[in-house]
Amino acid sequence: MQKRTYLLLAFIAVLILAAPLLLLPGGEFEGSDDLAGEEALAIRPDYQPWLDNILALPDSAESLLFALQAAVGSGFIGFYLGRVITRKQMTAEKA
Amino acid sequence: MKKCAFLLTVFFVFPAPAHAMHIMEGFLPVGWSVFWTLAAAPFVWLGFGAVSRLFAEKPGYKMLLAVCGAYIFVLSALKMPSVTGSSSHPTGVGLGAVLFGPAVMVVLSGIVLLFQAILLAHGGISTLGANVISMGVAGPLLAYGAYRLGVRAGLSRTMAVFAAAFTGSLATYIATSLQLALAFPMETGGIAASFARFAGIFALTQAPLAVCEGILTVIIFNVLLNYNREEVQLLLRTGKEAA
Numbered sequence: 295m296q297k298r299t300y301l302l303l304a305f306i307a308v309l310i311l312a313a314p315l316l317l318l319p320g321g322e323f324e325g326s327d328d329l330a331g332e333e334a335l336a337i338r339p340d341y342q343p344w345l346d347n348i349l350a351l352p353d354s355a356e357s358l359l360f361a362l363q364a365a366v367g368s369g370f371i372g373f374y375l376g377r378v379i380t381r382k383q384m385t386a387e388k389a
Numbered sequence: 390m391k392k393c394a395f396l397l398t399v400f401f402v403f404p405a406p407a408h409a410m411h412i413m414e415g416f417l418p419v420g421w422s423v424f425w426t427l428a429a430a431p432f433v434w435l436g437f438g439a440v441s442r443l444f445a446e447k448p449g450y451k452m453l454l455a456v457c458g459a460y461i462f463v464l465s466a467l468k469m470p471s472v473t474g475s476s477s478h479p480t481g482v483g484l485g486a487v488l489f490g491p492a493v494m495v496v497l498s499g500i501v502l503l504f505q506a507i508l509l510a511h512g513g514i515s516t517l518g519a520n521v522i523s524m525g526v527a528g529p530l531l532a533y534g535a536y537r538l539g540v541r542a543g544l545s546r547t548m549a550v551f552a553a554a555f556t557g558s559l560a561t562y563i564a565t566s567l568q569l570a571l572a573f574p575m576e577t578g579g580i581a582a583s584f585a586r587f588a589g590i591f592a593l594t595q596a597p598l599a600v601c602e603g604i605l606t607v608i609i610f611n612v613l614l615n616y617n618r619e620e621v622q623l624l625l626r627t628g629k630e631a632a
Contacts, residue, residue, distance in 0.1 A: 367462030
């Protein structure tokens with residue numbers, strides 16, 4: 295693919311993510327799992343969730359862990375890309 | 390190409406606290422929890438078998454497999470707003486399913502699900518089996534199927550990868566909707582009516598995000614292919630022989 299195609303694709307992706315925020319100002323964007331939970335309770339109002347999450351961290355600590363999860367993942371991908379990109383460059387120089 | 394790598398990094402450095410998808414802890418009746426846990430067990434076993442076979446036969450691919458795991462890690466930490474006014478997150482299962490086949494994805498998805506269930510109050514232990522089936526089995530399997538179908542139908546590799554990632558993302562949530570519908574049938578209309586309602590929440594929220602996931606997966610797939618052509622092509626070829 296052309297460089298321009300990549301940029302265009304990335305732009306479309308950003309647009310898809312930005313559109314809801316622009317189109318629905320003040321929207322709550324509640325997680326779909328929470329909505330599904332509410333839906334389940336609407337279908338069966340007598341249902342009692344029989345187990346709670348083992349660990350209920352405060353929101354701030356939870357966002358730390360989510361950030362950590364994303365950071366570890368993207369860090370590793372970055373490390374790998376750096377490795378293969380450098381390797382390819384070095385092989386090209388040798389040849 | 391360097392710009393692409395940069396764009397990818399930009400995508401990955403916007404982590405937001407996520408609270409979406411997966412069946413919440415305790416939200417499946419005991420019987421269904423047991424059922425899905427038992428149903429997931431053989432797939433987990435197959436998955437570990439596939440991973441250990443991969444490590445034994447092609448030890449050079451450990452890094453690339455870890456990249457696929459890391460990709461799921463990143464994507465499932467990203468909560469994305471959808472036009473439905475709710476939010477959800479992508480799954481990231483398409484990339485690994487295309488490169489390594491669906492079997493190893495059970496393990497990669499399982500690790501992420503376990504991590505989120507224990508530490509992040511996201512998903513749960515009682516619903517782990519059901520979530521492994523949706524994100525570790527149904528999603529990757531259909532993603533892989535979409536890729537193979539796409540290739541056979543003569544689509545370009547880019548389009549086939551897009552189809553795989555899109556399908557994998559959407560199929561995960563459709564499976565989740567089905568699991569919830571089975572456990573919570575409506576009094577009138579039964580499972581079908583209930584499925585329509587859960588799918589209305591999950592699948593509709595997910596559809597635009599699945600497009601994003603498809604695009605992102607295409608970009609990273611092509612970057613991987615460009616900088617590590619030999620390994621990636623060898624993987625895709627062995628996949629063809631196996632199929």
